[in-house]
Amino acid sequence: MPPSAEACRGRRRNATPGLAALLALLAACAEPPSAPAPPAAHPDLVAHGAELARGVVEVTAGVHVAIGYGLANSILIEGTDGVVIVDTMESAEAARPVKAAFDAITTKPVRAIVYTHNHADHVLGAAVLAGDDAPEVWSHASTLAELDRVLHVVRPVLYRRAMRQFGVYLPAGERLNCGIGPRLLTDEHTTPALLRPTHTFEGARTELEIAGIRLVLQHAPGETPDQIFVWLPDRGVLLPGDNFYKSFPNLYAIRGTAYRDVLGWVASLDAMRALGPAHLVPSHTRPISGANDVLVALTDYRDAIQLVHDQTVRAMNEGLEPDQIVQRVRLPAHLAAKPYLHEYYGRVDWSVRAVFDGYLGWFGGNAAELAPVDRRARAAAMADLAGGAAALRAKAEAAAAAGDHQWALVLADHLLALDAADGDARALRTAALRALAATQVSANARNYYLTQARETEGTLALTTPDLARVPPAMLAAMPVGQLMRAMPVALDAERSQDVFMVAGFRFPDVGEAYTVHVRGGVAEVQSVFPSEPDLTVTVDAAVWKEIAAGHRSALAALVKGDLQVSGGRLALTRLLGLFGTATETE
Numbered sequence: 396m397p398p399s400a401e402a403c404r405g406r407r408r409n410a411t412p413g414l415a416a417l418l419a420l421l422a423a424c425a426e427p428p429s430a431p432a433p434p435a436a437h438p439d440l441v442a443h444g445a446e447l448a449r450g451v452v453e454v455t456a457g458v459h460v461a462i463g464y465g466l467a468n469s470i471l472i473e474g475t476d477g478v479v480i481v482d483t484m485e486s487a488e489a490a491r492p493v494k495a496a497f498d499a500i501t502t503k504p505v506r507a508i509v510y511t512h513n514h515a516d517h518v519l520g521a522a523v524l525a526g527d528d529a530p531e532v533w534s535h536a537s538t539l540a541e542l543d544r545v546l547h548v549v550r551p552v553l554y555r556r557a558m559r560q561f562g563v564y565l566p567a568g569e570r571l572n573c574g575i576g577p578r579l580l581t582d583e584h585t586t587p588a589l590l591r592p593t594h595t596f597e598g599a600r601t602e603l604e605i606a607g608i609r610l611v612l613q614h615a616p617g618e619t620p621d622q623i624f625v626w627l628p629d630r631g632v633l634l635p636g637d638n639f640y641k642s643f644p645n646l647y648a649i650r651g652t653a654y655r656d657v658l659g660w661v662a663s664l665d666a667m668r669a670l671g672p673a674h675l676v677p678s679h680t681r682p683i684s685g686a687n688d689v690l691v692a693l694t695d696y697r698d699a700i701q702l703v704h705d706q707t708v709r710a711m712n713e714g715l716e717p718d719q720i721v722q723r724v725r726l727p728a729h730l731a732a733k734p735y736l737h738e739y740y741g742r743v744d745w746s747v748r749a750v751f752d753g754y755l756g757w758f759g760g761n762a763a764e765l766a767p768v769d770r771r772a773r774a775a776a777m778a779d780l781a782g783g784a785a786a787l788r789a790k791a792e793a794a795a796a797a798g799d800h801q802w803a804l805v806l807a808d809h810l811l812a813l814d815a816a817d818g819d820a821r822a823l824r825t826a827a828l829r830a831l832a833a834t835q836v837s838a839n840a841r842n843y844y845l846t847q848a849r850e851t852e853g854t855l856a857l858t859t860p861d862l863a864r865v866p867p868a869m870l871a872a873m874p875v876g877q878l879m880r881a882m883p884v885a886l887d888a889e890r891s892q893d894v895f896m897v898a899g900f901r902f903p904d905v906g907e908a909y910t911v912h913v914r915g916g917v918a919e920v921q922s923v924f925p926s927e928p929d930l931t932v933t934v935d936a937a938v939w940k941e942i943a944a945g946h947r948s949a950l951a952a953l954v955k956g957d958l959q960v961s962g963g964r965l966a967l968t969r970l971l972g973l974f975g976t977a978t979e980t981e
């Protein structure tokens with residue numbers, strides 16, 4: 396069963412929404428279910444596991460890459476009196492064995508850590524890899540904002556979808572790999588170990604010399620807008636971040652993502668080609684060495700991306716709709732044959748839809764889509780066409796028996812729209828999802844099908860985790876302003892439709908103040924104190940974040956004297972209740 400909205404709210408009642416969303420990336424509530432016989436898998440995806448095998452590879456003198464310890468790689472660059480580490484894994488647990496492996500190579504201190512971009516699998520093991528050293532932490536200036544946006548604004552739905560895409564809650568025998576890494580080591584038992592960037596650069600590039608290592612950091616928007624690549628001119632080594640790995644790229648992520656600027660991605664690959672690297676060391680999958688092989692790979696990669704973009708736009712301009720364009724756009728044989736363009740992770744058809752959406756939005760152009768029949772009415776009409784619900788079920792079973800699992804899945808969904816408690820329909824849906832999973836080259840598709848199969852049969856419920864496991868140091872480093880600015884998306888518009896209230900918040904320990912103005916279903920947050928508040932809350936940011944994290948309630952803080960209210964306790968209770976924040980004492 397999918398988790399109910401009530402279950403998610405129940406988990407979140409002590410947490411303000413923005414911080415609760417943080418944990419969407421970090422942990423989960425469900426226990427892994429017991430493993431049945433492993434479902435069949437596509438042989439290409441099985442074979443691709445060799446690309447993700449665990450170990451540290453010395454690419455060239457003093458450049459080592461740890462592969463297969465988690466979802467991402469971590470790269471160690473030795474200098475004269477210290478090392479630089481590029482990307483840091485997804486959790487303390489994923490980073491610890493990497494740290495041990497790096498320590499076995501050199502005991503030189505970590506002078507700098509570089510993040511190629513904000514994604515969790517590159518930043519959440521940093522504190523472990525830094526060890527007792529206090530390295531500079533470098534990123535592009537936009538990484539900070541992206542980090543906060545992802546950590547604070549991302550919704551619980553993104554968490555559930557990410558857990559499906561990476562198959563985090565599949566039993567070991569059922570999960571095969573994640574396409575770009577063996578697994579994502581992030582669950583309710585793991586610890587986020589983020590170090591916030593201490594040094595950033597604006598604009599296109601910066602050049603550094605750290606521990607005798609010359610580094611060029613170059614802004615290279617692509618998989619993310621904040622992406623950079625790292626160029627070591629003295630060693631001919633290029634670290635492309637996630638703008639290259641050995642799979643067709645994830646121009647769209649099914650966990651849910653905003654449009655990725657694919658032409659910007661192509662331009663970033665062209666900037667890499669121009670450098671003529673001798674070694675390409677991506678942050679996922681194994682390195683490529685040899686200037687010609689690197690050039691061919693980068694050129695193929697940029698051509699594949701550009702082709703999908705160009706041919707999608709061409710078809711759009713002809714008037715084709717997404718369902719038609721995905722039937723047309725294919726990689727030509729010479730590109731499709733390249734192992735680094737096989738669709739282990741991203742897929743061409745998903746990318747086509749993303750490009751369409753990026754230019755034209757959700758509307759395909761057919762007027763029939765403008766006000767579609769709701770799901771239940773459509774299911775009832777389908778049953779009517781089939782000759783009743785029993786006949787519809789027979790059609791679904793026949794589709795499954797004929798091996799048309801996609802159609803069986805669609806018909807099972809119609810049956811479940813008619814009766815969500817229909818156990819036979821649930822079994823049909825589960826079987827269809829597992830059958831589809833068995834044929835997928837894309838690990839993302841396989842993991843998503845298998846996880847939703849478990850949710851459908853009721854052996855897995857993904858719920859939004861609480862915040863108890865955020866380490867105090869990481870909580871302390873979070874800007875309170877991000878929590879405040881994330882509040883409006885948690886406002887209950889129905890309950891607040893007749894509420895008009897101005898609340899002023901003062902955080903003396905950080906010298907910040909905010910207005911939260913609730914106006915009949917909308918909350919406006921400003922980073923100034925209001926001139927005529929109905930309610931004033933004075934509380935240290937450190938305490939407010941503990942309240943947001945669910946470590947204590949607002950009223951408990953009030954009783955203890957750690958939070959002061961003018962305007963009435965009742966008004967505070969009423970206000971926080973509108974945002975789903977519990978106020979009862981422990």
Ligand SMILES: [Zn+2]
Binds near residue numbers: 467516517637
């Ligand atoms: Zn990554």
